[in-house]
Amino acid sequence: MKACGGYGKFLGAVSVFSILCCAPRADAGESCAVIWTYGISDHPEWCETFKRAGFTALTAPLPKETRDVKWWLEPASLDSTDALLAGAARTQLDVYYQVPLGMMIGTKFGPRTVTAAGFEEPSLPCPLNEFFWNDYLVPVVSAIARKALNHPAVKGVILDTEQYYGKERSGAIDENYCFCDECFGGFLKKSGIEEPLPVASERRLWLDTNRQESSYWKYLEERMTKRAAQMAAVVQAIAPGFQIHFYIFEDAWYYRGLLKGMMVSNQPVFVFDAKTYDGYLNNWAEEAAKKTRELNPLAVWVPGFYTGSLSARALRANVSKATKTQGSYWIYNQIIPIPEAYLGE
Numbered sequence: 001m002k003a004c005g006g007y008g009k010f011l012g013a014v015s016v017f018s019i020l021c022c023a024p025r026a027d028a029g030e031s032c033a034v035i036w037t038y039g040i041s042d043h044p045e046w047c048e049t050f051k052r053a054g055f056t057a058l059t060a061p062l063p064k065e066t067r068d069v070k071w072w073l074e075p076a077s078l079d080s081t082d083a084l085l086a087g088a089a090r091t092q093l094d095v096y097y098q099v100p101l102g103m104m105i106g107t108k109f110g111p112r113t114v115t116a117a118g119f120e121e122p123s124l125p126c127p128l129n130e131f132f133w134n135d136y137l138v139p140v141v142s143a144i145a146r147k148a149l150n151h152p153a154v155k156g157v158i159l160d161t162e163q164y165y166g167k168e169r170s171g172a173i174d175e176n177y178c179f180c181d182e183c184f185g186g187f188l189k190k191s192g193i194e195e196p197l198p199v200a201s202e203r204r205l206w207l208d209t210n211r212q213e214s215s216y217w218k219y220l221e222e223r224m225t226k227r228a229a230q231m232a233a234v235v236q237a238i239a240p241g242f243q244i245h246f247y248i249f250e251d252a253w254y255y256r257g258l259l260k261g262m263m264v265s266n267q268p269v270f271v272f273d274a275k276t277y278d279g280y281l282n283n284w285a286e287e288a289a290k291k292t293r294e295l296n297p298l299a300v301w302v303p304g305f306y307t308g309s310l311s312a313r314a315l316r317a318n319v320s321k322a323t324k325t326q327g328s329y330w331i332y333n334q335i336i337p338i339p340e341a342y343l344g345e
């Protein structure tokens, strides 16, 4: 349990061991069928339709008015979602709030991330910076966990890790990140390498030249594991059984660390994949499901299907296959309201 000893430093008064003892044990093999659709905030009555169509859960977006403010400091900030929570409770659908990482106010916290090309992203924070975690992400997830205490339909959050505000690129937090002074300088220091910090545009090449690439990803992964474990422990102390899931999976340092860190919570972690939007990817499905479980035995890989690129018939075929092979699926829908044809058995 070497890792747990390390977490103690970060958790202060919160003991990982006491959390592991009191958190409800999750059953391996949990499954879900989640609908993510535009318009749901204004239409709690859709819950009945989604329930009939076989969904087990829905994603609740944060209210529009929370976009640019520190809403988590004001307990009433999520009140406008109460009607949706009531609809979900009435129909026995679980609710996961969607927490954005690469857009809205969270992106303003802490030093900027630097890409592999050496580009400093003006609107994206370093994914590991302490201000982003301590002043944004942990307080936000904690606020939603406190909300869940009074609204049993709220089972957790989905961290949306897509880097929407990236100027160079958006997408997953993969090996294009992070080459900021703190990440790269921290690595040199930890490795005992007494060289001046290379300029940002030469850091990626420096790793190759010095055969330090895998050591670098490992360094970032370990820091990520600690950040995620700290968050999971804080949240379990507030609301035992609260779940933290996430969107997008790549076999990259960020997601490996996230999955490992989440083991502290002893809860299932749904990994909502987007690679499957256009239909099932056989090899990737097997690889992603296996990899995520290796990193966290309670991880559940969840293929996502997009109504914008699949006909109702193709979507049903994919859902059927996902249900048989993985036990879980999710649907991403932008059409308001989602057409009836997509909601059949």
Ligand SMILES: [Zn+2]
Pocket (backbone or CB within 6 Å): 113, 114, 126, 127, 128, 129, 178, 179, 180, 181, 182, 183, 184
């Ligand atoms: Zn960084």
